[in-house]
Amino acid sequence: MPTQFNPRIASMRPSATLAMSGRAKELKRQGAPVIALSAGEPDFGTPAPIAEAGIQAIREGFTRYTQNPGVPELREAICAKLQHDNGLSYTPGQILCSNGAKQSIAMTVAVLCAEGDEVLIPAPYWVSYPEMTRCAGAQPVIVPTGVDTNYRLTPEALEAAITERTRLLIMCSPSNPTGSVYSKAQLEALADTLRRHEQIFVVSDEIYEHVVYEAEHVAFASLPGMLDRTITVNGFSKCYAMTGWRLGYMAGPQEVVRQAAKLQGQFTSAPSSISQRAGIAALAMDMGPIRAMVAAFRERRDYALARLAAFRDCECPKPEGAFYLFPQVRPYYGRRAPSGRVIHDSQDLCFYLLEECHVALVPGAAFGDPDGIRISYAASMEDLRTALDRMEAGLNALE
Numbered sequence: 001m002p003t004q005f006n007p008r009i010a011s012m013r014p015s016a017t018l019a020m021s022g023r024a025k026e027l028k029r030q031g032a033p034v035i036a037l038s039a040g041e042p043d044f045g046t047p048a049p050i051a052e053a054g055i056q057a058i059r060e061g062f063t064r065y066t067q068n069p070g071v072p073e074l075r076e077a078i079c080a081k082l083q084h085d086n087g088l089s090y091t092p093g094q095i096l097c098s099n100g101a102k103q104s105i106a107m108t109v110a111v112l113c114a115e116g117d118e119v120l121i122p123a124p125y126w127v128s129y130p131e132m133t134r135c136a137g138a139q140p141v142i143v144p145t146g147v148d149t150n151y152r153l154t155p156e157a158l159e160a161a162i163t164e165r166t167r168l169l170i171m172c173s174p175s176n177p178t179g180s181v182y183s184k185a186q187l188e189a190l191a192d193t194l195r196r197h198e199q200i201f202v203v204s205d206e207i208y209e210h211v212v213y214e215a216e217h218v219a220f221a222s223l224p225g226m227l228d229r230t231i232t233v234n235g236f237s238k239c240y241a242m243t244g245w246r247l248g249y250m251a252g253p254q255e256v257v258r259q260a261a262k263l264q265g266q267f268t269s270a271p272s273s274i275s276q277r278a279g280i281a282a283l284a285m286d287m288g289p290i291r292a293m294v295a296a297f298r299e300r301r302d303y304a305l306a307r308l309a310a311f312r313d314c315e316c317p318k319p320e321g322a323f324y325l326f327p328q329v330r331p332y333y334g335r336r337a338p339s340g341r342v343i344h345d346s347q348d349l350c351f352y353l354l355e356e357c358h359v360a361l362v363p364g365a366a367f368g369d370p371d372g373i374r375i376s377y378a379a380s381m382e383d384l385r386t387a388l389d390r391m392e393a394g395l396n397a398l399e
Contacts, residue, residue, distance in 0.1 A: 012131045016366030020350065024360035035387040036360040037376045040176060041243040042323070044296075046278075047289040050240060053281030057274045066270045069261050070097025070249070074276045077283040078249055085209075086219035088227070088251070096257045097279075098264060099271045101207045101235035101248030106132045108203050108231045108250060109168065111259040113138035117167035122153040123368030124326060126176045126205070130368075138167065142368050147328060150317045151178040152186060155193045162193075168201050169194070171220055174208040177367045177374040178326040179301075179319020181215035191223040201256075202230045207248070208322040210239040210290055213298050215320035221251075228253055236275075238322075239290060240282045245275040297323045300377040300384055307388045311395060323378045326364070330371040335398035343398060346373055357394035359387045 020038045075092035082088040098104045115137040130140035173182040204220035221230035235248030313331035346363035364372030
């Protein structure tokens with residue numbers, strides 16, 4: 001008799017970013033000179049003060065379970081950060097530290113949504129948002145955006161998508177996968193719409209907060225009337241180059257955080273004690289290394305944008321944050337490679353570029369936009385130059 005699985009889990013799609021990274025690693029093991037521009041993590045090492053704090057925690061024997069929401073010192077430091085950087089006033093009881101921002105988002109969706117609820121997700125979106133929604137028993141409602149708005153949700157599109165079953169809106173600024181950043185005026189316009197619909201909470205994914213260029217990051221919870229309806233999710237992976245440390249947090253209404261803490265207590269308990277000590281050091285350190293990392297990302301972005309602008313039939317809006325480009329590549333669909341491979345969609349294009357040009361990217365279909373591809377420029381300038389050379393040659397070879 002076939003094994004029966006929970007239909008919510010069985011219907012979930014695997015992460016496309018992890019799948020592409022896995023295929024790229026497999027080809028590398030076989031000897032192919034693959035350059036991966038698919039992973040969503042900085043190529044910089046964790047800054048020394050953070051690493052030293054983790055090492056010191058081990059030396060001191062700080063290696064046991066901590067309080068489920070996180071140690072008080074870390075939650076107090078997060079409160080101070082949110083006040084200083086974002087003008088948000090929280091108490092430690094409104095903070096829950098987790099095993100990465102991803103876990104915080106998933107728990108928020110799980111505790112706020114019931115069967116039949118709807119979650120609004122602007123596309124292009126991070127690949128996990130719809131799957132987290134389905135796992136909670138809710139229905140993802142995808143709201144398309146486009147190049148004309150630099151992939152930003154408009155108040156008109158938001159209003160048109162809202163129904164009596166809408167429970168959550170998931171926002172991400174700076175955005176993965178597009179790098180777009182909402183201005184304060186644009187966020188205020190969205191908040192004006194939400195104020196007419198009191199049943200809707202907002203999950204504001206701000207994990208790329210410090211990776212901004214021309215733009216300024218604005219916390220959604222700082223907008224009038226939004227503090228009590230917003231769950232701010234952030235963490236240490238992107239801005240502090242701490243992806244492997246697995247440390248994130250949520251800040252929001254105390255009852256929402258309390259319910260999420262109850263869920264975390266049954267699933268994973270607190271994040272690593274060592275990572276928490278490192279997180280305290282991250283929030284206390286001088287931001288010089290972070291500014292240097294962002295300056296390097298900006299140089300790479302400018303280089304990659306200039307290269308893409310010279311590609312035939314490739315349109316790419318200018319990202320204002322994060323470390324991704326999201327060019328539109330539909331004109332290449334229907335063309336044929338010298339090997340005979342026909343490019344039908346973004347997945348075909350990405351596998352062609354991986355297997356025949358040895359550049360790993362992620363198809364836009366995974367992010368809810370079948371006309372785009374995601375390019376991560378969290379790679380050395382040397383790798384970026386070589387990868388873009390290969391991409392240009394590969395795309396020009398399509399007929």
